[in-house]
Amino acid sequence: MPLTKLTSAYGAFQARVLEARLRSEGFDVQLRGALDGPYALTVGELARVDVYVPVGQVHDASLVLLADEADAALEPSRTAAPSWPLWVVLAAIVMCGLAPVVRLALGG
Numbered sequence: 001m002p003l004t005k006l007t008s009a010y011g012a013f014q015a016r017v018l019e020a021r022l023r024s025e026g027f028d029v030q031l032r033g034a035l036d037g038p039y040a041l042t043v044g045e046l047a048r049v050d051v052y053v054p055v056g057q058v059h060d061a062s063l064v065l066l067a068d069e070a071d072a073a074l075e076p077s078r079t080a081a082p083s084w085p086l087w088v089v090l091a092a093i094v095m096c097g098l099a100p101v102v103r104l105a106l107g108g
Contacts, residue, residue: 003030003052006061012036015049021068027053027061 006022009015012035022029033049053061 001054001056004055004058006051006053006058007065008033009049009051010044010047012047012049015051018051018065022051022053022061022064025061025064027057027064029053 007018009018015031015033015035019029019031030052031049032052034047035049
């Protein structure tokens with residue numbers, strides 16, 4: 001069956017992840033491009049790897065990729081705000097609340 005280009009990935013790692021994801025869904029996948037060369041390029045056109053699937057599987061494979069993108073967009077951000085400001089504020093509140101108790105205990 002003839003193959004058609006589904007998408008492109010930039011870097012062998014990303015291409016292998018796409019390949020594994022599509023194969024897990026039962027698609028026949030072929031990668032073409034900068035895969036196992038001596039130079040591990042990860043940016044630009046020199047790092048491009050094209051992902052091919054049979055013509056009859058293009059629509060369904062596209063839906064799998066679209067569903068993955070939608071899931072990633074709805075997933076909570078992994079770059080949460082740092083929690084240290086909250087701890088500093090809580091420590092300040094506790095210290096202010098304990099100050100009168102410590103003063104009384106020390107006879108002041």
